[in-house]
Amino acid sequence: MPDPGPPRKLRWAGLWVPFLLAGLLVAGWSAGWVSAARQVETRLERGVTELRASGTEVAWSSKRLSGYPFRLNLALSDLRVASGGWVLSTPDLEAQAFLHAPRNWLVATPAGLVVTRPEGGGLEVRGRRILASFALAAGGIPRVSIEGLGLTFQPSPSAQPFALSGAERLELHLRPGPDDQAAVFLRLEGGAPEPGRLFADLGGGASVSGQVDAIADRASMLAQPNPLQAWSAAGGRLELRQAGLTTGETRLSVASPGLVASPDGQLTGPLTLRTSGPPEVLRVLLRHGVISPDGAAGGLAAAGLGRQSAEDTRIDVELSAGRARLVRPR
Numbered sequence: 001m002p003d004p005g006p007p008r009k010l011r012w013a014g015l016w017v018p019f020l021l022a023g024l025l026v027a028g029w030s031a032g033w034v035s036a037a038r039q040v041e042t043r044l045e046r047g048v049t050e051l052r053a054s055g056t057e058v059a060w061s062s063k064r065l066s067g068y069p070f071r072l073n074l075a076l077s078d079l080r081v082a083s084g085g086w087v088l089s090t091p092d093l094e095a096q097a098f099l100h101a102p103r104n105w106l107v108a109t110p111a112g113l114v115v116t117r118p119e120g121g122g123l124e125v126r127g128r129r130i131l132a133s134f135a136l137a138a139g140g141i142p143r144v145s146i147e148g149l150g151l152t153f154q155p156s157p158s159a160q161p162f163a164l165s166g167a168e169r170l171e172l173h174l175r176p177g178p179d180d181q182a183a184v185f186l187r188l189e190g191g192a193p194e195p196g197r198l199f200a201d202l203g204g205g206a207s208v209s210g211q212v213d214a215i216a217d218r219a220s221m222l223a224q225p226n227p228l229q230a231w232s233a234a235g236g237r238l239e240l241r242q243a244g245l246t247t248g249e250t251r252l253s254v255a256s257p258g259l260v261a262s263p264d265g266q267l268t269g270p271l272t273l274r275t276s277g278p279p280e281v282l283r284v285l286l287r288h289g290v291i292s293p294d295g296a297a298g299g300l301a302a303a304g305l306g307r308q309s310a311e312d313t314r315i316d317v318e319l320s321a322g323r324a325r326l327v328r329p330r
Contacts, residue, residue: 033068036102040065040072057082072097085118103136114156121159127151141182141219144174153194163199164208166192182219184238186212193247198288202281203247210245214238232261240271250277259319271317271324282313291317291324 048058060076067073074095081088090113097105112126128150135143148170153162168190175183191208193199199208218236221227240256252275259269273291275281285291317324 087116122156146172206248
């Protein structure tokens, strides 16, 4: 019998190949995550610079970027954004995106937020859930959804009361469309009216629900640093297709073929208001300044409104300088 050959030596190099490939994969993934994180920081800094250049104040006390290996988590502490007399602040803002979709972000404010109104003062907003999602586009406006559940509205000390003390659900959606248009949809469910305010007087303290459905053209201008001013300069127009409010026996609806923004950023244009409910509905609208008679003709119209039933009443209103001027009832 022939002698057997010498035993073959084990190829130890072959055992290291899988580990080497795994190491290269981890290194490549880590480099990709670091690159994506730097892009997030770059876009954030660029956006803040543009906002500050337009007169908007943006500040926070600390910033932290984490989420490795599959997510991008951005945390901002003591965030404050101020523009045009409005101030939005929150002690803790958390944003998250998946590494494979760095333009789609989910934003939450676990501790709630404070909205400071130019004339009304601070309003603390808390809720069981306050979330927002943003799908950022390379150009044009983003796709935005904001949802609040179990909300409470608490004015700050010395601030003016708010129309609502709470709401079961509040939603706002912005959807880009063709021909530089965007759809805006707002929905309110289970609103708790603040005693003595407009909604409480309209419905006798009953819960409030409502929605707004509108189409804005020249929508890409709304992504500019000064959105309303840029939108107004470009000839932007808002078509109020349907807006309605129901509380108790009272039902209100508003429509407009087109609202535009004045140079100071306030909406102006014709409105058609329809009311249905108790006779005192129209008097409540006048008393709270929702509609304001103007001149002798307006005074006569107001007197007529105070006497008639509000069943299926149509009122033409002109919105100007932040105030609605009564034109005539029908």
